Amino acid sequence: MSMVRVSLCVAALGVVLVWACASEGGVEDGVVGVLDGLEEGRVEVLEGREAGVLARGAEREEEGAAFFLGLVYEGMGLREEARVCMEVAAGSGSVPARVGAVGWLMEDSYDRGDLAGVEEWARRGVGYGVLRGEALARLVEVWARRGGGEREVLEWVAEEGEGRVRAWALWALGEWERVLEEVRAREVPEGVWVVGEWGVLGEAVGAVREGRYGEAVEGYRAYLGGGERATPTVLADLYTAYRLSGRLSEGASFFLSLAETRSEVRLSALDYAGRLFRFAGDYDRSDQVWETVGEEASSPSLRARAAWYLFANAVRRGGDAPLTLAPRLPALLHSTQELSPVLDEYVSELIRTGEFRTLPRLYTALAPILSPPHRALLSTAILASASAGLLSLSSDEAHTLKDALAQASASPHTHPYYYLLAHPDASPLAYYTRTPRSPRTSDPAATRFIRLAVRFRPLYPRLPSLIRHYLPTAAPDVLFDLARALSQAGFHYQAIHLLADLHEEGIPLPEDLVRTVLYPRPFLDHVESALRTLRPHPSLDRALLYGLMREESLFSPNIVSHADAVGLMQLIPATADEERRRLRMEPGDLEDPSYNITLGTSYLSRMLERFSLPIYALAAYNAGPTRAKTWSASYAHLPPLLWIEALPLPETRHYLRKVLASSVYYAYLYHGRSVRDELFRLTGTDVAQALSL
Incomplete structure (x- = not known):
């Protein structure tokens, strides 16, 4: 070959190399532009791009990016492009992204009927032990349907899994009876249990689900025979059938006899016997059963349940029964939090019925195990009662209770309402910004994964659920960035919940x-x-309106409650329509922010005009003006702080605490008003004096 031809070839090769490098650089530049566009929420930047090239470039730019890119494509309905991205992400250096991608590909294979693909992706992925959710469920189901599979994995799932995946694992292992553990959760795959000798049980389960409870009792009794087939779940369904059929005493007696003859289910049987005796109004026999459970149970949760029922029975009896029982509860409980909500209701009942002198006795009896929320509740009730002259306290006792309130209210598990009562002349921000009790141990991989997720704004509506497995181990700073990004994008519900969870964990908030x-x-x-x-x-004003709106909807315009209340201010359609007519407005959409806020503001204003105190108006907004009128008259003799705790509807008590606290924070943060002044404006009482002697 001549030197000229060699030179030309080398020159041509150089041109090719230069072109290739330029093209690669162009791809990289394009990837950066796409990622920046997605960070701004512009999905149109994906138009005209080849998904595979883009995914590989994104992965080179930042490990794990291909996974989130695939999710964006999926959200756009572009399944093929999403699959291409996930195949790239399945080889990512980011373990969380690889886990997510493999799970997505396994689910995708299952949906397309490619059961072999489910197994193949599981093998090629990250190892069976880190598969989660639907991916693990699909793999175990495939093994169960065809037989075989990794026995070690199946045994692990059978012990650690739950619901459908656990049922399939047990089925694959041939442990037919244990599959029944999933019947109650209605997660047993179709065809698993309604076969062969399981037919009788299948009919009984069907009777429960269709409301034929008498037939269900007979079916379960026939299946159980002498009790040798008793399992916790079968007993749970039989208990449900007995309770809903009204055959309470008969059911209690059956479970009691079963407890005497079948030691392996003795405590479960006693549990149901104690409940049924209580429903039948036979509190003496119910107590006898729960005393036995408390003595024999080694499980803290079962001992706590025994304590709950014993205390609930005592409250139902009334008189001094709860106080007589209270000194024995520390032997069964670590904290009174396990007595919720029955203890809360008992305190409210004591205030309603004027049994103020019982409050200090209850506090003393439960002092060793009082949870911070209950300590705050009882301290407030006792101090407010003493200040109003409803009971006597020495100055030392009052000082001790005020210290207890201050300490208990600082707990992240105690509602901020009590913190405001305890610190009316201080900044309320300290409740959220205090030093944590213990630092969080952070996982760098989880932190990087969430930091990357924040860049994909089109995923924000479902982002918290997509990354929920990694939230507990990510560094707080990246979670603060996530909360800030969600809030700025208008996803206040998710952002507020994220910060509230961090605060409850004991992490100080900026x-x-x-x-x-x-x-x-x-x-x-x-x-x-x-x-x-x-x-x-x-x-x-704005503070009260925002305080109410925050607690009604967390600023979610499209939210609908179980009572069919709609939108930002949670308006019942009939109430909203009445308000619309009063204002002579045209019909509108309650999910429209302007329309909802206008009607909600008008309705709240009418309640404020109707009632003498804002707390009465807020109670009317929550529970209706008829109830609020009754309460304002029935408990008018009580000072406002006790009036709130006396309300017979737990939801409204909690609602008032929430709205009052939020309104105070808005007044402090945006209008410079003190905690003390704002609480006086809303409750008509000087809380510092109301909790002093």
């Missing part, structure tokens, strides 16, 4: 996030427009 994320002010234009146009009651 002050700026308390203001901008935990207590944000979205829809401000609509709020100001409603206040300006309607000119509502003087007590209704």
Whole structure:
């Protein structure tokens, strides 16, 4: 070959190399632009891009990016492109992304009927031990259907799994009787249990589900025979059948006899006997059963259940029965939190019925195991009663209780309402920004994974559920960034819950996030427009309106409650329509922020005009004006702090605490009003004096 031809070839090769490098650089530049566009929420940046090239470039840019890119494609309905991205992500250096991608590909294979593909991706992926959720369920189901599979994995799932995946693992292992553990959860795969000798049981289960409880009792009794087939789940369903059929005493006696003859299910049988005796109103025999459970059980949860029923029975009996029992409860319980909600109801009942002198006795009897929320509740009730002259306390006793309230209210498990009562002249921010009790141990991989997830704004609506497995081990700072990003994008519900969970864990929150994320002010234009146009009651300002809106919906315009209340201010359609007519407005959509805020503001203003105190109006907003009128009259003799705790509807008591606390925070953060002044404005009482002698 001549030197000229060699030179030309080398030159041509150089051109090819230069072109290749330029093309690769172009791809990289394009990837950065796409990722930046997705961070801004612009999915149109994916148009005209080849998914495989983009996924490989994104993965080179940042490990794990191909996984989130695949999820974006999936959200756009582009399944093929999503699959290509997930195949790239299945080889990612980011373990969380690899786990997620493999799980997605296994589920995708299952949906396409490619059962071999489910196994193949499981083998090629990250190891059976780290598979989660649907991916693990699909793999175990495939093994169960065809037989075989990794026995060690199946045994692990059978012990550690739950629901459908556990049922399939037990089925694959041939442990037919243990499959029944999943019947109650209605997660047993079709065809697993309604076969052969299981037919009788299948008919009994069907009778329960169809409401034929008498038939279900007979079916389960026929299946159990002498009790040799008794399992916890079968007993649970039989208990349900007895209770709903009304055959309470008969059922209690059956379980009691079963407890005497079948030692392997003795405690479960006693559990159901004790409950049924209670439902039948036979509290003496119920107590006898629960005393036995408390003595014999080694499980803390079962001992706590025994304590709960014993205390509930004592409360039902009334008189001094709860106080007589209380000194014995520390032997069964670690904390009174396990007595919720029966203890809360008992305290409320004592206040309603004027048994104020019982409150200090109850506090003393339960002192060793009082949880911070219950200590705060009882301290508040006792101090408020003493201040109103309803019981006597020495100055030393009052001082001790005020210290107890201050300490208990600082717990992240205690509602901030009690913190505000305990510190009316201090900054309320300390409740959220205090030093944690113990630092969180962070996983760098989880932290990087979540930091990357924040860049994919199109995924924000479902992002917390996509990354929930890694939230407990990520560094707090990246979770703060996530909460800030969610809030800025309008996903306040998710952002507030994320920060609330971190606070409950004992992690101090940055002050700026308390203001901008935990207590944000979205829809401000609509709020100001409603206040300006309607000119509502003087007590209704932005702080109160935001406090109520936050607790009603966490600023989710499309939320609908179990009672069919809709939107930001959770309006019942009939109430909203009545308010609309009063304002002579055209019909609108309650999920529209402006329409909802206008009607909600108008209705709350009317309640404020109707009732003498804002707390009465808030009770009316929550429980209806008829109830609020009855309560305001029936408990008018009680000072406001006790009036709140006396309300017979637990939901409304909790609602008032929440709205009062949020309104105080908004007043402090955005209007510079003190805790003491704002609580006086809303409750009509100086809380510092109301909790002093």
